[in-house]
Amino acid sequence: MALPQVKQTATEARLAAMTRPDGAKWITEIREAALARVSDMGLPGARDEYWKYTRPETLVQPEAPQAATFDDDDEQLFHEFDRLKVVFVDGVFSAEDSDDLTLEGIEISRLADVATQDIHWAKDLYGTLETNGQTPVQRPLAALNTAYAADGIVIRVTGAPSKPVNLIYEHRATGSDVLLHHVIKVEEGAEFTLLENGPAAARLNKVLEVDIADTGKFHHIRAQGRDHERRAATHIFARLGRESAFKSFTMTANGALTRNECVIELTGDDAIAHVAGACVGDGDFVHDDTVFITHDAENCESRQVFKKVLRNGAVGVFQGKILVKAGAQKTDGYQISQSLLLDGDSQFLAKPELEIYADDVACSHGSTSGAIDETALFYLRSRGLPHGIATDLLTLAFLAEAVQEIEDQDLQAEINTRIERWLERRRG
Amino acid sequence: MLEIKNLHVKLEEEDKQILKGVDLTVEAGKVHAIMGPNGSGKSTLSYVLSGKDGYEVTEGTATLDGEDILEMEPEERAAAGLFLAFQYPVEIPGVGNMTFLRTAVNAQRKARGEDEISASDFLKLVRERAASLEIDADMLKRPVNVGFSGGEKKRNEILQMAMLEPKMCILDETDSGLDVDAMKLVAHGVNALRDQGRGFLVITHYQRLLDHIKPDVVHIMSNGRIIKTGGPELALEVEKNGYADMKAEVA
Ligand SMILES: Nc1ncnc2c1ncn2[C@@H]1O[C@H](COP(=O)(O)OP(=O)(O)O)[C@@H](O)[C@H]1O
Ligand SMILES: [Mg+2]
Numbered sequence: 001m002a003l004p005q006v007k008q009t010a011t012e013a014r015l016a017a018m019t020r021p022d023g024a025k026w027i028t029e030i031r032e033a034a035l036a037r038v039s040d041m042g043l044p045g046a047r048d049e050y051w052k053y054t055r056p057e058t059l060v061q062p063e064a065p066q067a068a069t070f071d072d073d074d075e076q077l078f079h080e081f082d083r084l085k086v087v088f089v090d091g092v093f094s095a096e097d098s099d100d101l102t103l104e105g106i107e108i109s110r111l112a113d114v115a116t117q118d119i120h121w122a123k124d125l126y127g128t129l130e131t132n133g134q135t136p137v138q139r140p141l142a143a144l145n146t147a148y149a150a151d152g153i154v155i156r157v158t159g160a161p162s163k164p165v166n167l168i169y170e171h172r173a174t175g176s177d178v179l180l181h182h183v184i185k186v187e188e189g190a191e192f193t194l195l196e197n198g199p200a201a202a203r204l205n206k207v208l209e210v211d212i213a214d215t216g217k218f219h220h221i222r223a224q225g226r227d228h229e230r231r232a233a234t235h236i237f238a239r240l241g242r243e244s245a246f247k248s249f250t251m252t253a254n255g256a257l258t259r260n261e262c263v264i265e266l267t268g269d270d271a272i273a274h275v276a277g278a279c280v281g282d283g284d285f286v287h288d289d290t291v292f293i294t295h296d297a298e299n300c301e302s303r304q305v306f307k308k309v310l311r312n313g314a315v316g317v318f319q320g321k322i323l324v325k326a327g328a329q330k331t332d333g334y335q336i337s338q339s340l341l342l343d344g345d346s347q348f349l350a351k352p353e354l355e356i357y358a359d360d361v362a363c364s365h366g367s368t369s370g371a372i373d374e375t376a377l378f379y380l381r382s383r384g385l386p387h388g389i390a391t392d393l394l395t396l397a398f399l400a401e402a403v404q405e406i407e408d409q410d411l412q413a414e415i416n417t418r419i420e421r422w423l424e425r426r427r428g
Numbered sequence: 429m430l431e432i433k434n435l436h437v438k439l440e441e442e443d444k445q446i447l448k449g450v451d452l453t454v455e456a457g458k459v460h461a462i463m464g465p466n467g468s469g470k471s472t473l474s475y476v477l478s479g480k481d482g483y484e485v486t487e488g489t490a491t492l493d494g495e496d497i498l499e500m501e502p503e504e505r506a507a508a509g510l511f512l513a514f515q516y517p518v519e520i521p522g523v524g525n526m527t528f529l530r531t532a533v534n535a536q537r538k539a540r541g542e543d544e545i546s547a548s549d550f551l552k553l554v555r556e557r558a559a560s561l562e563i564d565a566d567m568l569k570r571p572v573n574v575g576f577s578g579g580e581k582k583r584n585e586i587l588q589m590a591m592l593e594p595k596m597c598i599l600d601e602t603d604s605g606l607d608v609d610a611m612k613l614v615a616h617g618v619n620a621l622r623d624q625g626r627g628f629l630v631i632t633h634y635q636r637l638l639d640h641i642k643p644d645v646v647h648i649m650s651n652g653r654i655i656k657t658g659g660p661e662l663a664l665e666v667e668k669n670g671y672a673d674m675k676a677e678v679a
Contacts, residue, residue, distance in 0.1 A: 374481070379518040380528070382478050383588060384506035384536035393531065397522025397571075 007042035010060055014043055014144075017062035021150035023115035030127045034146035037131070041140040050137055053317040053349040054259055054288040059141060059233045064177035064203035067229035067256070076168070077197040077223050077418060081410070083166040084108075086153055090171060091178030091201055093151050097170075105159025106192065111152035111181060122154050125183050129209040129237035133263040136323075137292060142235040142261070145207040149181035152207075156185045157192040157216070164193035164219075169200035171227060176201040182208045186216035186244075193219040193408075199227035206234040214241040214268055218248075221411055224260075225253030226422065228284065235261045236275075242268030242297070249406045251415050252279035252287055253422050259288040266293070266300040266328075276305040276405035278415075280422055281314030281346075288317035289337075295328040295358075304335040307402040309395055310346035311426075321353040324361050333363035340398045341371055342391070388427040395423055429627040430454040430477075430510075430596050435488035437469075437476050446472045448652035449488070452629075454596065459628040461638055463663060464649035465671050470631045471515055473649075474600045478512040479505050492596055506532075507539035511594035513585040515601045515631075520572040525584070528572050529554060529591050536592060557590040561617055578605035586617040597621070598629045603637035615640030635667040650675055 003011070015038070020031060044056035058065055086108070087097035093110045101108040114120050127146040133139060153167060167182070178201035186192055190213075200206070212218050224232065232255065238246050252258055264273045279287045293302045308316035318337035339348030350367040372394055380390035399419060406412040430453065437447035446469045454460045462470055476483050477490055479502035490498050497505050520528070534544045545553075558568060561583045573581050582602050589597055599618070603611055618628065618641050630641060638646075638660065646662040647654045648671065656662065656674050666674075 373520075376518050376520045378480050378502060379514070379520065380523075380532075381502040382480075382506055382512055382514075383528070383532040383592065384503050384539065385532055386503050386535060386539075387501070389531065389535060390503075393523055393528070394520070397520065400522040 003042040004045070004047075007045045010045060011038065011042045013062050014060055015039070018148050020148060021115065024118050026119070026123045027115045027126065030123075031147045034127055034130070034143045037134065037143040038140055038147060041134075041138045041143065043140050043144065050290070050319070053319070053351075054257070054286060058231050058257060059203070059205070059259070064175055064201070065231065066174045067171070067202035067227065067231070068174060069171050070199050070227035072226065074421065078166055078195055078414065081414070082163045083195060084163055085166050085168055087168045087170065088151065088180065088200065090173050090176040091151060091180055103161050103163070105157065105161040105190070106165070107156045107158070108165065109154045111154050111183070112150055114154045121156065121185070122183050125185055125209060125211055126181070129211065129239055130207060130235070132239075132265065133235070133237045139235060139261060139263070141205055141233045142207050142237070145179050145181055145205050145235070149179040149207065152181040152183070154183045155192075156187065157190040158187045160191045164195050166195040166197070169196070169198035171199040171201050171230070174202060177203045178205070180204070180206045182206075184208070184210045184218070186210070186212045186218050188213040189215045191217040193221070195221050197223040199225070199230055200232070202230065204230065204232040204234070206232070208234070208236045210236065210238040210246065212238065212240050212244040212246055215243045216241065217245045219407060220248035221406055221415070222248070222250045223415070223418070224250065224258060225255060228254045228256065230255045231257040233259045235263065238264045238273070240264065240266045240268060240271040240273060243270045244268060245272045247274045247405070247407060248276070249402070249415075250277040251419065252277065253418070254281065254285060255287065256284055257286045259290065261290045262292070264293045264302070266295050266297050266302065269298045269300065271297065271300045272302075273300070274303040274405055276303070276402045278307050278399045278402040278419065279316065280309045280419060281311070281316065282426060283312040283314060285310070285314035286317070287315070289320070291320040293322050293333070295322070295324045295331045295333065297328060299330040300328070301332040302334070303405070304337070305402045305405050306337040307399045308339040308348060309342065309399065310339055310348060311342035313345040315346065316348040318348075318350040318352070318367065320351075320365070321355065322363055322365070324356040324358050324363065326357040328358045329360040331358060331361040331363065333361070335365035336401070337367045338398070339369045340395060341369060342395075392420070392423040392427065396420060429456045430490070430492055430629065432490045433488050435473070435476070435490060436486045437472060437483050438486055440482050440484045446652055447476070450652070450654055452647065452654060454627040454629055456625045456627055458644045459622065459630060459641060460645045460647060461630045461632060461643040461663060462647045462649050463632060463666050468649045469652045470649055471600055474512050474598045474631065477505075477598060478502060478510060503535065503539070506592070506594070507536050509595035511589050511592060511597045513582070513589060513597070513599040513602050515604070517573050517581040517585055519574045521574050523572050525570055525572050526554065526568050529588065532588070533591055554591065558587055560620070561587050561590070561613055563587055579607065579610040582606055582614060583610065586614050590617060590621065593621070595625070596627045596629070598631070600631045601633065602630075603632055603634060611637060612640060635663045638663050648674055
């Protein structure tokens, strides 16, 4: 079917501005197929139902809008944790800044290297989950990423590595337009933690594909921010095998536009998928969490917990769907999305959806939007807490349900401290 | 210590006068009790003194050690030494009781230009004071008042009071919903703070509490006014005859 003219034009303009990276035959074929998908679908436009709440123009336009780099006066996140650091500067892997990539129980390579190899296991995974994730809803920016991303990390986990891998992003050029594509394969019984943080670019398009084999476990803690002008479209595509677990948490602070899509398919029985997010936005801030979880096996559990604190005209969006396919009996699906509006200017737009084709399931979802609890605020102040501190305490309490989704207590504390500091800075 | 003169209060949102000229002075080291029928304005008085929104003072003054408290923010009143044990303590999910106590103690110290209490000193103090109110470690760890029984909430109020060491304590029906044992604990907590020159304003319906916290002065409040003031014997009179006679006297 022909695309609407506006979409066609926008898509062509963007594609004309891109260069496809070199690579071996296998990846070139995958990239060409992805490019064909983009041309078929067209890039997101303001009229697309899936982009009803968030305007995609700046993510689509040929040139990335300029974004000032952010000098963080705070210590680097996770700096006290034993971790293997992998650094990308404006989207390019930096061997100099990174640790040695060898670690027992895990193979780590750079996508740019893998792409030149005649044969590589990543051939069966790169772009595969992204392709599957294009139905029933199209995600053209992810296909664009598969077609053009030149760098990223490719990881195969075979055991239980002694420390997490920490992807650290640095943004140095004000106009950097970055595509990153990570591929992770967690083999049977293996367990792995991925950490991500740092402003990556003026405009970031990132895809993370995670394939978790039976009984494998994947933990993911990501921090976005505190750069103000960034625009980012990220996608996580995950496939879960039998008795496997996927737990992903994202903290977002600041950012002109962030759209985080998470597409999860539970394909083996007794698997667990938890995805959570806590975001804090002040002023020029649009944050969109779009989640799609498909239950295609029995007795699986999924949880979505998203909390947003918005002030001074910040905008929060949540689109979350649980799809339970026929035969996915004993599904346990939970979804909650809430916003705390600290003033009358901010807004939260939510579209929770359930689509269920099995009869023996327990799914619940809820969405709320509210102001600070005045009764609680007075109670705290009557004990001597200044207005600002009392508000922050209640704000942290509001976010707690999401932050507590982080299993590791130390990481949970680390994230909490950062949110605390973010609030503190605004208190002056 | 606490001096209330001719206090008139109406609701901010509607044209309803609730306090119609309250005069009351609590001296340092004394316990004053206020009794009175439901709806007479006792809680309103306690809220207005502690700075809750929604009320408008149309006339009169309230001072604590000579300072006008009505102009202060609620937290400033707390730092000045005023404390209200709520009739209905508020549940705050997600805020740990211990964090709350520590933050409150330190905020008040800071407001008074004092150093923060060290983590270990604080812990020692909480444990000791919690133990005397039979508040266990689990209650300290839980979110503020969440899932607490009525009695636990009231004891938690007294713990906050014990930690904050205010100079003027207002207790709004702290005895309601308590069984005899819990009431003794609460009374014991109050009596422990009673020396050292603190003032107390104890709002209650029942003589019961006043058996354990012996008041120096008893006031009867009705329809937004103190209609009678006397010694402890006044409470016994209420217990026997109710408020009807007194109301008739002033009418
Ligand atoms: N926020 C409010 N909104 C409406 N009415 C109120 C409010 N606060 C107090 N009142 C009214 O004021 C009167 C006194 O209430 P209150 O102070 O709670 O009395 P008491 O504590 O003596 O039982 C009652 O008639 C009550 O309904
Ligand atoms: Mg009352």
